[in-house]
Amino acid sequence: MEKSVTTTPILSDATIARQTLAKIHRFLKTENYTKLQKTIESLHYADIADVLEVVSLEYRLEILKFIPRDIEAEVFLDLEPAIRSELLNYVSPDAIARIINSLESGDTLSFIEDLTFEQQTDVVRFLSKKEQAFLNEALSYDEGTAGRLMQRELVAVPRFWTVSQVKRYIKTADFLPDQIFNVYVIDANHRPLGYVSLSELLKHDEDEKISHFMQKDVFSFSIETLQKEVAFYFRHYGLASAPVLDSNGRIKGDITLNNVVNLIDEEAERAFLGLAGAANSDIHMSLLKASTNRFKWVMITAFSSILSSYIISKFDKSIEQIVALAVLMSIVVAIGGSVSLQVASVTIRALSNGEFRLVRIWYSLWKEVQVGFINGVLISSILVIMVLLWYGDLSLALVFGVTILINVIYGSVMGLSIPVVLFRFNYDPAISAPPFLIPACDMMGYGSFLYLATLYLI
Incomplete structure (x- = not known):
């Protein structure tokens, strides 16, 4: 307001x-x-x-x-x-x-x-x-x-009104919104016939009927339309406002660009905080609420770390024989996790604003495999040379490079599929994805590197 x-x-x-x-x-x-x-x-x-x-x-x-x-x-x-x-x-x-x-x-x-x-x-x-x-x-x-x-305040007038009548109505009515984007033209049953933008209204003669120059293609939403779909269509079609209709097609309210901007800001903040493992911004919360808000996410991280440590413990003898494994395995995990978070960020944003289409899931998945393969080859090639110069062991460098390639592809696939699956089952991927994504990439990184090293180097 x-x-x-x-x-x-x-x-x-x-x-x-x-x-x-x-x-x-x-x-x-x-x-x-x-x-x-x-x-x-x-x-x-x-x-x-x-x-x-x-x-x-x-x-x-x-x-x-x-x-x-x-x-x-x-x-x-x-x-x-x-x-x-x-x-x-x-x-x-x-x-x-x-x-x-x-x-x-x-x-x-x-x-x-x-x-x-x-x-x-x-x-x-x-x-x-x-x-x-x-x-x-x-x-x-x-x-x-x-x-x-939606807001209830809107300007809706009959089709036979003139420009002069509409202006007088806007000036005298005391229940209209502070900002008016469109004037809706309605029939006797309060169903929309068209609309006129406020700027267009000012261009016409006072005695001209509003129905003569109204736009007839009214983009509207039902009461049950999801807010994220509303945000997508506002952005996609450049809407300034749109009416909300009940099951009988009658106008019940109006959604304006101001409403949608606030909604997009909230979605963006939730997506950003979700990737950090926080459901809400707690900078202004009390100590107790802020602690409670973060505790569950910290505990999830703790349990996932225990699982990763358990996997590492299964290869303790391999690490004792080749100390370099302890140094390099953290690099594998870091790269796989970084790739997965990059893909997840893009996917969650696309899901939240309606750009992602579930019907194209297989196309998107195959694309991520290809992107992961290309990036994996480039990254692993550079790192293989670095490890070879560092340790002077070609076999170790090749195992490390192959593991990097596997984890980059795996991270790309997980970064796409986990948010999509959660979204498909009506969970908010911005909040729910990171607790699943990070442990999955960590365990894959440690497990794949230590397994291949044990298999081919020992």
Whole structure:
């Protein structure tokens, strides 16, 4: 949600940002609340959110008292979810309801989902009947669908309206979104007949009917459409907004580019953190939550390391006879793991934005085998020469080179297939793939190198 505010962004200049933060800290420490209020009121809502994220909880609660009511909703929306949830524990139910009532419907749902069940129960009592009805309906839609992403506010007019009538409607209606991309033309049953962009509307005469120049090819989504599919089609077709239809083809809401940009950002962050073995960004979480968030992934890594160590222990006599194996096996594992993570990153991104097609899985798999073979030959050729110069043992160098080739191909195949299989069974590959991918490559790397070395060198 965006509003026109007469405040100046400070974080575009790092020096100004530091000076402003220093002033806020000084006013808080000296309890100079008059100057603190003036400073807070002069800031853009995004900068107030940034300030709240870098100060202590005690100072956050003090700053909350001086946030102007006309931008408090935007401030809360701009906060990191962990900080927002923490602060909402100190806000009264009627104040939360006031914030929710000032939000657009699309933001209302994401805001209410951050509340605990007890908070939701308390807050609902202070909401208007209209907001209560909206929330009950919106929460009935499945998570991750267009129904949860859409906003109810949109401009929909009958086909016989003129440009003048549409403009007057936009000026006088008090339930429209802050940003309007398209005007939808509907029939008597509220089904879309076409649309007109706001810029196109301004080009035509006041008395011209909107149906004369509307675009008839309306790209729409059903309520059950997955959000990742929505993001893909917005990017693929360059959409600015698109209506969401119910089972009878009637418009229930609108999805705009702003909604989709936020969705893409969240997907990208989840994919990035997933490859690092983290489900959520925990920089703003409490110590307990951050520890819990990371503990399970650390334990998975620990168990996989134990399995890898067990494989190594089976070849301890080989390592005793050829000490170079202990030096070189870590290189094999590192290269195989690096290749698998590269392929997994590309695959997860393609799956998340809809670019990857499961019907082309065999083509993609064969392509990765070919790419892995080419890279494997190049990498192993270079490393064979290095090992030969290092140890002066041609047999050791050849075994090492063959193992590198095997693991590069294996890493390429695993980097593609594991995320795809998890995606096929409705698991989030960004979070679920790394715990399977890394141990698989580690065990293959250690096992293949030590086995071939034992077979041909001892």
